[in-house]
Amino acid sequence: MIEDLVPDLLWEQVAPFLPTPAPRPYWHHGRRRADDRAALAGIVFVLRHGVGWWQVPQDSLGVSGVTCWRRLAEWTEAGVWPRLHEAVLAQMRREGLLGLDEMSIDGSHLRALKRGAHVGPSPVDRGRPGSKHHLIVDTNGTPLQVSLTGGNRHDVTQLLPLLDALPAIRGTVGRPRRKPRILYADRGHDYDKYRRELHDRGIAPKIARRGVAHGSGLGTKRWVVERGFSWLHQFKRLRTRYEVRADLHLGLMHLACAIICWRKLPGRSF
Template sequence: MSSPDLVPNDLWERIAPLLPPHPPRRRHHPGRRPIDDRMALAGIVYVLRTGVAWRDVPASTIGCSGVTCWRRLRDWTEAGVWPRLHQLLLDELRAAGLLDLNDAAIDGSHVRALKRGDHVGPSPVDRGRPGSKHHLIVDAHGTPLAVSVTGGNRHDVTQMLPLLAAIPPIRGVRGRPRRKPRRLYADRGYDYPSHRRHLWKRGIKPVIARRGSPHGSGLGTIRWVVERTFAWLHQFKRLRIRYEHRADLHQGLLDLACSLICLRRLRTSF
């Protein structure tokens, strides 16, 4: 894959204004010129898609080394580039009438963590091996609205309220930006009275399966979209297993993957 294939023009046009400028070069000792940002982004997308180690990024094809790509990922993550890109694409989706914020679905998914680090814990579904958990909230079409990463031993319900708070103010049409859905669909793991009360106070109707009730509530006919979005996320091989020691870098890759999913939805709707 070449750089133009990994970073097409529509992606580059949206992300280029968000990137922080390079520090000014010294007059007498300018040093080596910085690698082009588009090449570095191509390396980041290459690692995200293929799951290869940073040292295995093909410099002859991408145009820069994997170490440079990792450094740009670190710098751009610390600068908050990925959440702003995600919010920009959500605004465009709403302006195009492609977001349904009346209904939202929430769920979590376990991934194995091969390195120790922040937000890593014993996974209850993997015999206590180190793992992390992805928490995701989507709209009625499965468009990712917010995503987070925690330790593998964190309960899903602990991230319900933080995920709702993480939904950015989505603009795109006249009036106030939307920051919350009208109804929230979830499985019985989220069935706690305190959280139900909090949702009602925020004006959100909880549509959550009751604990202890038999399976077959029928909510799966709406809630299945979040499972499909997890499948979309884990098509990016770097997200199937957590390799990053730093949780913020893994979070940055998650946000970038959500942005690519949003961009793909924009492309297929015109």
């Protein structure tokens, strides 16, 4: 079961980024540290199926859900997932699988079942506690960067932070790519202030205007971000926010993005 959740090629991709655990003192007689690959398989199991940590199949994986949660916290705090995502993006660029000249950005609401950071009254869910996923994708809908905010935060507040947080995508000779030439966005980003900001950064804004009838044609380019959200939310743990800690939910988002990108590489699928 471990090989089904974490294939050999995926494990070879992840293993170099995992921190080396601190050595135990010679007088320590407790249990041995659980296998990292088995713990990652438990994390992927929860991410894919949306179950609780207590439902991790310990008999099949050899690790408990508590251990998987602790390992998720440890690796999230060590910054494993964003570095993994960046490395996979570099491989995709090397293979010519990224279209970085044009990018699209959008946000998506989700319900938050528990309190915590980045939770607010959702305007699309009768004021119930919620959060919002923000996503920027390339021409093909490949997720490049994500962020998490409260459900009451406006989409436009994450436009510049997401652009600034884009990883330096390497993989070819020359400078790494850090920004698009054209950015597509919906009416929620229709502010002239941000158009000027994008122009100053050398990015051409293609943003739908409020009060203008549909049919501008921007939807033929911008739909890829909706497909990106569809891929992201196929991981059922991300459809509803269960984690109190915002950093852990964001860590799961980064892991999901890395897996989505890894699946696009030649010969990778599971």
